[in-house]
Amino acid sequence: ILGELTASQVTPESVQLEWSVPEGTFDSFTVQYKDAQGQPQVLPVDGGSRGVPVPGLSPSRRYKFNLYGVWGRKRLGPVSTDAITGEEMFRSSLCPLWAQALLWGWSPLTPVTEEPPPQPILGELTASQVTPESVELEWSIPEGTFDSFTVQYRDAQGQPQVLPVDGGSRRLTVPGLSPSRRYKFNLYGVWGRKRLGPISTDAVTGEGISGLHRCPLWTLVLAEPEQEPPPQPILGELIASQVTPESVQLEWSVPEGTFDSFTVQYKDAQGQPQVLPVDGDSHRVTVP
Numbered sequence: 001i002l003g004e005l006t007a008s009q010v011t012p013e014s015v016q017l018e019w020s021v022p023e024g025t026f027d028s029f030t031v032q033y034k035d036a037q038g039q040p041q042v043l044p045v046d047g048g049s050r051g052v053p054v055p056g057l058s059p060s061r062r063y064k065f066n067l068y069g070v071w072g073r074k075r076l077g078p079v080s081t082d083a084i085t086g087e088e089m090f091r092s093s094l095c096p097l098w099a100q101a102l103l104w105g106w107s108p109l110t111p112v113t114e115e116p117p118p119q120p121i122l123g124e125l126t127a128s129q130v131t132p133e134s135v136e137l138e139w140s141i142p143e144g145t146f147d148s149f150t151v152q153y154r155d156a157q158g159q160p161q162v163l164p165v166d167g168g169s170r171r172l173t174v175p176g177l178s179p180s181r182r183y184k185f186n187l188y189g190v191w192g193r194k195r196l197g198p199i200s201t202d203a204v205t206g207e208g209i210s211g212l213h214r215c216p217l218w219t220l221v222l223a224e225p226e227q228e229p230p231p232q233p234i235l236g237e238l239i240a241s242q243v244t245p246e247s248v249q250l251e252w253s254v255p256e257g258t259f260d261s262f263t264v265q266y267k268d269a270q271g272q273p274q275v276l277p278v279d280g281d282s283h284r285v286t287v288p
Helices: 097-103 217-223
Strands: 005-008 015-019 028-034 040-046 051-054 062-071 074-084 125-128 135-139 148-154 160-166 171-174 182-191 194-204 238-241 248-252 261-267 273-279 284-287
Touching: 005 062, 005 074, 015 062, 015 074, 028 051, 040 051, 040 160, 125 182, 125 194, 135 182, 135 194, 148 171, 160 171, 261 284, 273 284
Parallel strands: none
Antiparallel strands: 005 015, 015 051, 028 040, 028 062, 062 074, 125 135, 135 171, 148 160, 148 182, 182 194, 238 248, 248 284, 261 273
16 A cells, blocks of 8 residues: 655755555555656656655756556556745845855865866767667767766657666667657756756667568578568457446457567546556556
8 A cells, every 4th residue: 555655855956755655565666747848757666665866856846746656567556745846046045145154164264175076968869770679879978977867758659758777878778669760869867966968869760570672582581591580469459348437457369479568558637648567478457
């Protein structure tokens, strides 16, 4: 059971979220909110955590945070809370400059010996190793270091996708794309409480197996004489059953072949995009 979600340690650019689980355990959690530009953001959290900092916010802005608990194939919740970020330091007229100086440990007798590290710079974002279903992204950092990165794009159905990347990485493979489709990728760098960027690049995925009409059949036979590629699986019909006021059971058929996994996407009552992963052996899921 999900308990209460609260916001604490509110600064101009971040909020600390904390929650309780009165009974049972969850496999993982997901925090969802919209940034200052109205773009949906998703923060995955492991099931043992009871708190997470949300960085990269804008000062003096109200945010609504939704927390979901993932338990097996079910997603429970949300529990929600609102928070208003604080004002920027230079806007705070209630605290005199001499008081701010004492607060930060400055005095006329204290020499300034250290300067804050320079703000890092995002370089160029490029796409390579493009296949019908994936793209490898690479980027450079001409100066400084970032704590982490975030790659954002929209899938073939127009749903926003977010991929978190650690600060030491300079490349990422984006899987699960659709053949012969143009994608735009945005890369943001997270530095402390700031989110810098984006830098962007476009990529067009390659053609699928059915599009290889320019390659002679004898060439394919010489390349793989003893093995043929498995036929592309086919999705059948999707139906909704066992409809209650708060849940729906979805069932689908796969007339031919097998899939590695499935993804169910929909929008909740607040218009927020929701994603439910399902393993490839299942042909039903309950949407709670």
